[in-house]
Amino acid sequence: xxxxxxxxxxxxxxxxxxxxxxxxxxxxxxxxxxxxxxxxxxxxxxxxxxxxxxxxxxxxxxxxxxxxxxxxxxxxxxxxxxxxxxxxxxxxxxxxxxxxxxxxxxxxxxxx
Amino acid sequence: xxxxxxxxxxxxxxxxxxxxxxxxxxxxxxxxxxxxxxxxxxxxxxxxxxxxxxxxxxxxxxxxxxxxxxxxxxxxxxxxxxxxxxxxxxxxxxxxxxxxxxxxxxxxxx
Numbered sequence: 231x232x233x234x235x236x237x238x239x240x241x242x243x244x245x246x247x248x249x250x251x252x253x254x255x256x257x258x259x260x261x262x263x264x265x266x267x268x269x270x271x272x273x274x275x276x277x278x279x280x281x282x283x284x285x286x287x288x289x290x291x292x293x294x295x296x297x298x299x300x301x302x303x304x305x306x307x308x309x310x311x312x313x314x315x316x317x318x319x320x321x322x323x324x325x326x327x328x329x330x331x332x333x334x335x336x337x338x339x340x341x342x
Numbered sequence: 343x344x345x346x347x348x349x350x351x352x353x354x355x356x357x358x359x360x361x362x363x364x365x366x367x368x369x370x371x372x373x374x375x376x377x378x379x380x381x382x383x384x385x386x387x388x389x390x391x392x393x394x395x396x397x398x399x400x401x402x403x404x405x406x407x408x409x410x411x412x413x414x415x416x417x418x419x420x421x422x423x424x425x426x427x428x429x430x431x432x433x434x435x436x437x438x439x440x441x442x443x444x445x446x447x448x449x450x451x452x
Contacts, residue, residue, distance in 0.1 A: 234385070263440075271429050273386065273442040286439050320385050328374065328435040333385025 233257050234334040236321050242340045243311055250307045251337045253321030261285070261327060262304040264296060265320040267336070273320070278327065279304055311341045354449045361419040363446045365432035370413060372434055377406060377417045378442070380429045386442075389417070389430075424450050 234255045243249050255262060263286075264276040278286035282298040293309045304321060321334040355361045367375070373394040378386035390401045392408050392415065399406050405418040419426055427450045432443045 271380075271445045271447070273431065273445070275439045275441075278439060288439070322385070327438050327440060330376070330388040330391075331386075331440060333387065335383075336385050 233332050234321055234323055236319075236334040236337050238337060239335065240338050240340075242342065244342055245311055245313060247311050248307070248309045249311060249339070250305055251319055251321075251339075252303070252305045253334055254303050255321075255323040255332070256302065257323055257332060259323040259325050259332075260301060261324050262298065262301075263322040263324075263331065264304065264306050265322060265333075267318040267320060269317070277304075277306075308339075311339075313341050315339060316341045351444065352447045352449070354451060355422050356451050357424060358421055361417075361422045361426065361448055363417045363419075363430045363448065365415050365417075365443050367413050367415070367432075367434060369434075369436070370410075372413075372436065374435055375406075375408065375415055376433045376435070376440070377404075378431045378433055380431065380445075382428070386431060419448075422448075422450050424452065426450055 237252050261280045263278045265273055266276055267273045275288050276290045277296045279298045281301055295307045298304045316339055318336045318338050320336045322331040324331040376391040377389040379389050380386040390404050390406050392399045392406045397408055403420045408415045429445045429447045431445045434441050
């Protein structure tokens with residue numbers, strides 16, 4: 231059973247398009263996150279949600295809009311994609327931000 | 343800037359040798375640190391953590407050392423195996439979020 235799953239695994243799209251990445255966790259955790267990992271492996275938090283409420287928004291452009299329909303899901307919608315959005319995006323979950331976080335397998339986004 | 347950082351971006355060791363991955367932090371009030379391992383094509387995975395009331399914590403083949411005087415922590419992997427090849431991150435939960443260090447890529451030579 232996959233604890234944190236993301237779809238799609240790979241996403242190739244053109245500049246200006248709008249795309250979504252979905253994330254689901256079956257661990258019963260209250261908190262979910264989106265991270266961006268650049269080509270140098272630097273991993274940075276973008277958003278965190280606790281019980282469907284936005285807790286952290288790390289000065290991410292408003293082209294990025296997370297949506298949490300329920301505690302087990304946190305989707306990421308990106309409008310007007312830019313070349314600089316190319317990265318690997320990871321979803322994660324934990325009971326609390328100080329607890330062990332469980333990461334999904336990542337979505338490699340390539341914007342051409 | 344980030345509150346945690348690593349000294350070396352890459353580390354190459356011979357299979358069977360011990361590996362030491364270092365991490366520095368800047369906030370003397372930091373009280374909890376976590377090490378994550380990220381294998382190629384996968385998400386980071388928790389390895390071991392340590393609280394500031396400890397100097398050392400041991401797991402299976404891994405040991406984390408914390409030196410609060412110089413604000414430094416290290417991850418030691420005993421008898422490094424090919425399966426240990428990965429990027430290792432130190433991380434600190436602070437301000438409601440987890441801050442990751444730069445990452446060290448460990449390569450194990452057969």
